[in-house]
Amino acid sequence: MANHEPEAIAFCQQMKVAWIASGKTMRECAKEVGCSHGTMSRIFGGKLPDLNTYFKMKRWLVVQGDALAQLRQLVTSAEESLAAG
Numbered sequence: 001m002a003n004h005e006p007e008a009i010a011f012c013q014q015m016k017v018a019w020i021a022s023g024k025t026m027r028e029c030a031k032e033v034g035c036s037h038g039t040m041s042r043i044f045g046g047k048l049p050d051l052n053t054y055f056k057m058k059r060w061l062v063v064q065g066d067a068l069a070q071l072r073q074l075v076t077s078a079e080e081s082l083a084a085g
Helices: 002-022 026-033 037-044 051-084
Strands: none
Touching: 002 026, 002 037, 002 051, 026 037, 026 051
16 A cells, blocks of 8 residues: 555545445445445555455445535525525
8 A cells, every 4th residue: 555545545535434424324335335344444444445345435436426416406406595585
């Protein structure tokens, strides 16, 4: 991890933020990702996953990002509605 330490740290933090934002338990997120609870725990602790798990996690992050984008859009629409009226 020495050569890619900043990227590894960023990935682990990104996973943890997405998990917290999802409002789900770590076990629920692990099930959605397709890995074990232990693997998720290690990632949140700063360890890198194997390549297959990494790609599963990247796909899960895309889905989480889509959900957060939709939520942002709903909040913006609600704010605009309140301001208009």
